[in-house]
Amino acid sequence: MSEMKDLPASYVEYLESIEEHHAAMVLPVMRESVAEGTHGVHVRGLGSHYEQAFVDETVPFGKVKVTKT
Secondary structure, eight states, X not given: OGGGTTSOHHXXXXXXHSOHHHHHHHHHHHHHHHHHOSEEEXXXXXXXXXXXXXXXXXXXTTOEEEEOO
């Protein structure tokens, strides 16, 4: 994926570790995080019907926090 070249390595590693449909949900949020450059990404509810990814001010930039609920 050429669009991943501008992402922090931790984001790329995370995207490569999950299924394609999950990556499609998370990638736009990672792009938003990179555009802002101040906060990381929180993925919540992975594997459930309530999956959500968002830029989280409590997560350092370049990091991905995953919670199951």
